[in-house]
Amino acid sequence: xxxxxxxxxxxxxxxxxxxxxxxxxxxxxxxxxxxxxxxxxxxxxxxxxxxxxxxxxxxxxxxxxxxxxxxxxxxxxxxxxxxxxxxxxxxxxxxxxxxxxxxxxxxxxxxxxxxxxxxxxxxxxxxxxxxxxxxxxxxxxxxxxxxxxxxxxxxxxxxxxxxxxxxxxxxxxxxxxxxxxxxxxxxxxxxxxxxxxxxxxxxxxxxxxxxxxxxxxxxxxxxxxxxxxxxxxxxxxxxxxxxxxxxxxx
Ligand code: 8X3
Numbered sequence: 001x002x003x004x005x006x007x008x009x010x011x012x013x014x015x016x017x018x019x020x021x022x023x024x025x026x027x028x029x030x031x032x033x034x035x036x037x038x039x040x041x042x043x044x045x046x047x048x049x050x051x052x053x054x055x056x057x058x059x060x061x062x063x064x065x066x067x068x069x070x071x072x073x074x075x076x077x078x079x080x081x082x083x084x085x086x087x088x089x090x091x092x093x094x095x096x097x098x099x100x101x102x103x104x105x106x107x108x109x110x111x112x113x114x115x116x117x118x119x120x121x122x123x124x125x126x127x128x129x130x131x132x133x134x135x136x137x138x139x140x141x142x143x144x145x146x147x148x149x150x151x152x153x154x155x156x157x158x159x160x161x162x163x164x165x166x167x168x169x170x171x172x173x174x175x176x177x178x179x180x181x182x183x184x185x186x187x188x189x190x191x192x193x194x195x196x197x198x199x200x201x202x203x204x205x206x207x208x209x210x211x212x213x214x215x216x217x218x219x220x221x222x223x224x225x226x227x228x229x230x231x232x233x234x235x236x237x238x239x240x241x242x243x244x245x246x247x248x249x250x
Contacts, residue, residue: 003222006030006077008057008115009084011038013185014134014218017211018081021219023049030074032057032066033084057084057111063118079130079222080119082112082156087138087191090145101148108152116163123172130173130222133160134214137180137234141242153178157232164231173229175221180236183208209237 005022009015010031019029023046031042032055039052051074055062067075085108088100116131123129138146139153160176167174181203188199213235221230 003027003078004030004074004076005079005081005222006032006053006115006119007081007083008032008055008111011035011042013187014179014182014211014214015081015083016042017215018083018218019050020046021212021215022222023047025219025223028074030070030077057115058106060110060114063111063114066118067122076126077119077122078128079132080115080123081132081134081218082115083134084111085134085152085156087149087187088193090191092145093147096147104148104152108149109155112156112159116159120163120172124167124170127171129171130175131160131163132175132177132218132221133157135160135176135178137178137236137242139178140234143243161231164229171226173226175230176232177214177217177221178232178234179209179214179217180234181206181208181240182211182214184210206239207237208239209235 005027007015007018007029010019010029011033015033019031019042022029028049028051030051030053031039032053033039034054034056036052036054039054043050043052051071055066057063086104088104089096112133120131133156135156136153138150139157142150157176157178160174164174183203183206188202189196192198217233217235221233224230
């Protein structure tokens, strides 16, 4: 069945890969992102199955107005993929920028809440829908320099599980997608303030996951039979594993 899928952060990384994958799967995609020129390029590439929608998820009023501003034929959103998110900095907490912390909370936490608050009621009313939240392995496994990024993703994971608790008894599904090391996207370049060399070093000597791998996982969870709900899906590349607890020896 062709679904109408709204993807936030649709012009880069996971979001763009998902948009491409979902269109290839025969679905329609409302591609939401801040950068209108990139949205137009995506639509030029993928055609009429894509509706570009310029949106900043941190703008609560704009997100609240979104359902009413969609063209009538696109108003019944079957799947919301809360993908927009970012990491900023990898310095230890005592050296981190407060502005970076605020920005991560604004996008990863508040932006995701705004989108969910705007679209969930209609899903419950129709008794049909699926929210896919893009969290991270950082939600569960701490690492030095992860502080607010990891904590914001813990929010995403726990929020997903709590949404599921409220939605049991309805046909609305919730999935928390938790990718580990993923290369080939803007993620690390953004984290390191545009330093592509430092970003590249994160993936040196590894075979990381790709954005297409994450799109594959998202495609799988949304195309499952309606009675199947994947609550949490943790995905790492083969070369990655949760580490041991740190012990500092004298
Ligand atoms: C991305 C994974 O390890 O960079 O969310 O935090 S990690």
